[in-house]
Amino acid sequence: xxxxxxxxxxxxxxxxxxxxxxxxxxxxxxxxxxxxxxxxxxxxxxxxxxxxxxxxxxxxxxxxxxxxxxxxxxxxxxxxxxxxxxxxxxxxxxxxxxxxxxxxxxxxxxxxxxxxxxxxxxxxxxxxxxxxxxxxxxxxxxxxxxxxxxxxxxxxxxxxxxxxxxxxxxxxxxxxxxxxxxxxxxxxxxxxxxxxxxxxxxxxxxxxxxxxxxxxxxxxxxxxxxxxxxxxxxxxxxxxxxxxxxxxxxxxxxxxxxxxxxxxxxxxxxxxxxxxxxxxxxxxxxxxxxxxxxxxxxxxxxxxxxxxxxxxxxxxxxxxxxxxxxxxxxxxxxxxxxxxxxxxxxxxxxxxxxxxxxxxxxxxxxxxxxxxxxxxxxxxxxxxxxxxxxxxxxxxxxxxxxxxxxxxxxxxxxx
Numbered sequence: 001x002x003x004x005x006x007x008x009x010x011x012x013x014x015x016x017x018x019x020x021x022x023x024x025x026x027x028x029x030x031x032x033x034x035x036x037x038x039x040x041x042x043x044x045x046x047x048x049x050x051x052x053x054x055x056x057x058x059x060x061x062x063x064x065x066x067x068x069x070x071x072x073x074x075x076x077x078x079x080x081x082x083x084x085x086x087x088x089x090x091x092x093x094x095x096x097x098x099x100x101x102x103x104x105x106x107x108x109x110x111x112x113x114x115x116x117x118x119x120x121x122x123x124x125x126x127x128x129x130x131x132x133x134x135x136x137x138x139x140x141x142x143x144x145x146x147x148x149x150x151x152x153x154x155x156x157x158x159x160x161x162x163x164x165x166x167x168x169x170x171x172x173x174x175x176x177x178x179x180x181x182x183x184x185x186x187x188x189x190x191x192x193x194x195x196x197x198x199x200x201x202x203x204x205x206x207x208x209x210x211x212x213x214x215x216x217x218x219x220x221x222x223x224x225x226x227x228x229x230x231x232x233x234x235x236x237x238x239x240x241x242x243x244x245x246x247x248x249x250x251x252x253x254x255x256x257x258x259x260x261x262x263x264x265x266x267x268x269x270x271x272x273x274x275x276x277x278x279x280x281x282x283x284x285x286x287x288x289x290x291x292x293x294x295x296x297x298x299x300x301x302x303x304x305x306x307x308x309x310x311x312x313x314x315x316x317x318x319x320x321x322x323x324x325x326x327x328x329x330x331x332x333x334x335x336x337x338x339x340x341x342x343x344x345x346x347x348x349x350x351x352x353x354x355x356x357x358x359x360x361x362x363x364x365x366x367x368x369x370x371x372x373x374x375x376x377x378x379x380x381x382x383x384x385x386x387x388x389x390x391x392x393x394x395x396x397x398x399x400x401x402x403x404x405x406x407x408x409x410x411x412x413x414x415x
Contacts, residue, residue, distance in 0.1 A: 246270050249335075314345050
C-alpha cells in the first residue's frame, strides 16, 4: 500500500498531465457546472489511464486519512443515497428544474408535489452527490450530472432501473442467502423475493412492458460507459485479421454488429441472432442502407443447436454472465459442433481481476456487477481462470483460450 505522500505525488502528477493536455487541446477543464459539450472533456488513451490512476489514488488517500471509524460511518450512511435518488426519479425532479437559470423551492414544490420543507431537505442531500446546486438562497439549478438526468433518456432509464429494481432487490440478498443457502437457480434469488414471483428475471420483465423498455434503455446506457463501451471492445480483438463473417449471438437489435461492420469494412457479413419475439419487433427498415448486403437478422435461441456453420467468429456480448456454469455448458454444446477448425468464440463479458492487480475503481465496478448477477440470476462474473476452465472444459478441449483483454476473450477451435 502506498503512503499518503506517495498517493499525493500520484494525484499531483496525474492532475497536471490531464490539465496540461486539456489546456493544450483547447478543451475545457472539468467542472460540475453545466457546459455546452460535456463530451469535450472525455479522456482517452494515455489520459484515460491517468484519470484512473488519479481517481484510484484520490479515493485511497481520502479513505486513509478518514480513518476506520469515519470511513465506516460514511459507508453505512450512504444507504440514503439510493433513497434520495429514488425520490428524484419518482417525482421527475430533474425534468422540473429549468435547463437554464434556476427555480425557487416554492415553485419547484408546486410542480412536483412535495411539501417545500421536505423537498428542500431532499435536494440539499442531493447536492452532496453533485446533483443540483443552489446558486442563490432558496433557488435550485442544474449541475452537469442533474442535467444529464433531465435530458439523456438512457441515463434516466438507468436511474429508474437502479432505484426501482436494483435497490429493492439488494435489500433482499441476505434473506435469499438464508432461504437458499446452497447453489440456487434463477428462480431462487433476491429479485424473486423482492417482486414476489417464481419466474426468472428475463421472463418476468417480459411481462412488464414499461420495465422492459426501461431496462433496454439502461443497457444502452451501459454500452457506452467504461469497460462496457462498444468502441473499446472493437480494439480488444483483431477483427481485421480474424474475421470475414461473424454471428452476433443474442445480439438484440444489432447495434453492436452494426458498429463492428462499420469499423471494419473488410468484414463481408454479419448475422444477428435473437429470440423470435425480439426479431419480430424489428422495424422493416432495421437494416441501415450503408450496410445493405452485409447485415442480416435471424430468429434463433442459443439454447438450441447453432444452424450457421463455419463462421469465422461467433460473438457473445454479455450473455454467459447471465447463466450458471451448467447452462453455459449447454450453450457451448449447441455451438461448438457448428464451428470449423480455426473458428473463434469471442466473448465480450466482464473479467474479474485478481485481487489488487488493477484499478480499484474498475475492480469495484466488476464486483458490483458480480453481486448484481447473484441477486438477479443466481449467476456470476468470472476470472480469466474461470473462463478458461468453463470454455475449455465445456467444449471438451476443442476450444482454447487465445487472448483475454479487459472485457474481451477469444477462444479458437483447434480441431
